[in-house]
Amino acid sequence: MPIYLPIADLPINIFLILGLGAAVGFISGMFGVGGGFLMTPLLILIGIPPAIAVSTVPTHMAASSFSGTLSYWQKKLVDQSLAFILLGGSLVGTWGGVWFFSLLRRLGQLDLFIAIAYIVLLTGVGGMLSFESIRAIVRSWRGTPAALRRPGTHAWFHGLPLKLRFRQSRIYVSAIPVVVIGLAIGFLGAILGVGGGFLLVPSLIYLLRVPTTVAVASSMFITLMTMLLATVLQAAQNHTVDAVLGLTLMVGGVVGAQFGTRAGQAIRAEHLRFLLGLLILGVAARVASDLIHVPTELFSIIPVERLR
Amino acid sequence: MKRAFAKTLAAMALAGLALLAAAPANAQKLVTSVSTHRVLVNSSFTGAELVVFGTIEDAANAQIGKYDVVVTVRGPARSYITRQKGRVLGLWVNTASREFTRVPSYLAVLSNRPTRELGEPDFLRRNRIGLTNHVFAQQIGRDVADVTPNDPFRSAFLRVREAEGAYISDPSGVTFITPRLFRATVQILGTALTGDYEVETLLISNGTVLAKQQTAFEVVKTGFEAFVAVEARRHALYYGFTVAILAIVAGFIASLLFKR
Numbered sequence: 001m002p003i004y005l006p007i008a009d010l011p012i013n014i015f016l017i018l019g020l021g022a023a024v025g026f027i028s029g030m031f032g033v034g035g036g037f038l039m040t041p042l043l044i045l046i047g048i049p050p051a052i053a054v055s056t057v058p059t060h061m062a063a064s065s066f067s068g069t070l071s072y073w074q075k076k077l078v079d080q081s082l083a084f085i086l087l088g089g090s091l092v093g094t095w096g097g098v099w100f101f102s103l104l105r106r107l108g109q110l111d112l113f114i115a116i117a118y119i120v121l122l123t124g125v126g127g128m129l130s131f132e133s134i135r136a137i138v139r140s141w142r143g144t145p146a147a148l149r150r151p152g153t154h155a156w157f158h159g160l161p162l163k164l165r166f167r168q169s170r171i172y173v174s175a176i177p178v179v180v181i182g183l184a185i186g187f188l189g190a191i192l193g194v195g196g197g198f199l200l201v202p203s204l205i206y207l208l209r210v211p212t213t214v215a216v217a218s219s220m221f222i223t224l225m226t227m228l229l230a231t232v233l234q235a236a237q238n239h240t241v242d243a244v245l246g247l248t249l250m251v252g253g254v255v256g257a258q259f260g261t262r263a264g265q266a267i268r269a270e271h272l273r274f275l276l277g278l279l280i281l282g283v284a285a286r287v288a289s290d291l292i293h294v295p296t297e298l299f300s301i302i303p304v305e306r307l308r
Numbered sequence: 309m310k311r312a313f314a315k316t317l318a319a320m321a322l323a324g325l326a327l328l329a330a331a332p333a334n335a336q337k338l339v340t341s342v343s344t345h346r347v348l349v350n351s352s353f354t355g356a357e358l359v360v361f362g363t364i365e366d367a368a369n370a371q372i373g374k375y376d377v378v379v380t381v382r383g384p385a386r387s388y389i390t391r392q393k394g395r396v397l398g399l400w401v402n403t404a405s406r407e408f409t410r411v412p413s414y415l416a417v418l419s420n421r422p423t424r425e426l427g428e429p430d431f432l433r434r435n436r437i438g439l440t441n442h443v444f445a446q447q448i449g450r451d452v453a454d455v456t457p458n459d460p461f462r463s464a465f466l467r468v469r470e471a472e473g474a475y476i477s478d479p480s481g482v483t484f485i486t487p488r489l490f491r492a493t494v495q496i497l498g499t500a501l502t503g504d505y506e507v508e509t510l511l512i513s514n515g516t517v518l519a520k521q522q523t524a525f526e527v528v529k530t531g532f533e534a535f536v537a538v539e540a541r542r543h544a545l546y547y548g549f550t551v552a553i554l555a556i557v558a559g560f561i562a563s564l565l566f567k568r
Contacts, residue, residue, distance in 0.1 A: 003351060004533055006529060006536040009500075011499075059551050068559075239544055243547070243554070250558040253558075291400055297468065298393045299464035301469065304387040
């Protein structure tokens, strides 16, 4: 059944969009990631203009992360002080990223930079996640106790000043690395057009040693806030938010996210991390294959965005 | 249903033209009409089909094959960037790009036989007959100019646009019903831009243009689609807040529905 998208200016099958929303919403709820790194390329693949896709995906991510955040919030899994410090850093980082984005566009190599950044980041994060979780799974098979939290060990940044106690996360750490992580997430998010949850969750788990469920819940809360802001800014600045596309994605997304959140809580943490690692590696392989394979058509045409 | 409606309109246009055809011989040589002047884009729009009808006057002794007809439809102008991929260090990346400024977003050339048979290359270029004889201005430095037809970017642009269905070249798109009466079917894609579409009809015989007729139709959004498109522009900030609030409401409703 086709439905006409008034801002994207094209008809599309409504069930395709609903299904896409549900599938990405499920993944989003399960892993506490926004799902933008999956949704944006998928929308472009089915023919939505990139500018519309990049600015409409945040509406879907806001909706699915709201229903997820609500259930985590009621279970008191969101570390509020950690989330607000990260959010502050990420807002500054976003501003820097937007500036760097226009610099690269002037140099004309934006596409290449984005593809390589995607591959490096996704392979790194995905590889680390799957490798570490396989070790944890093997360890639990053998019956040896998990040695993830060693009270005696300290990374170098534990010596930094401005130490704060984050209650829900059960960590006592300087605010400086938290702000730096926020800055990096905001910067990369702006350049890659993604929420950055797939980077935030592993950084919280591995760098700050935040428990997986708190990391997922706090990351989802941050995703909600940044995506709401992105929706309003994109609509006001670029007029590229397609309400019909967004609403259709949302309906699928919120339903998927509910099932995803439950699935995420039912699965053991190391299995969850292993699956997320595999998923991220899969997307990296897909991006890499586009760069390596000989394209069937060497030329591509994109309309110059009309600033109507 | 829409198609049936278009056919009814087409039949009416045909009846009108038949009357015109019976008018005195000193009338215009070419009379054309398009089945609808407004294509409405609503929530179930997936494209449209229009019919252009025409009669050739002053053709008491006309036979099929004596006259040739070319119908050209040009959609609203838009600029496009064409990028070429090349291999750098084993990776396929964009290496060169050109901007085509204000070229038709839709272009259909319908004729009763291949356009290259209709006259000398120079004649075809002068009268913009056939896809490749249109002007595709490129931004070259600070200048805007068209380039030679065998330019790789120009031919790639036409090839990709044709593959997308936005540019159409149909050498059997015009059919003669009688020696004096012809019709051409114009297919509009679901991705068509809104705006004015020009329809130009040329009557050709022995390498000369005997007559030329211009008509037009417009593609407009209606109802909810028009409302959303206008609001997104006119009250951009409120529109953004509305969508953001809708996102929260959608998330809230879902968590209520799924509460155990």
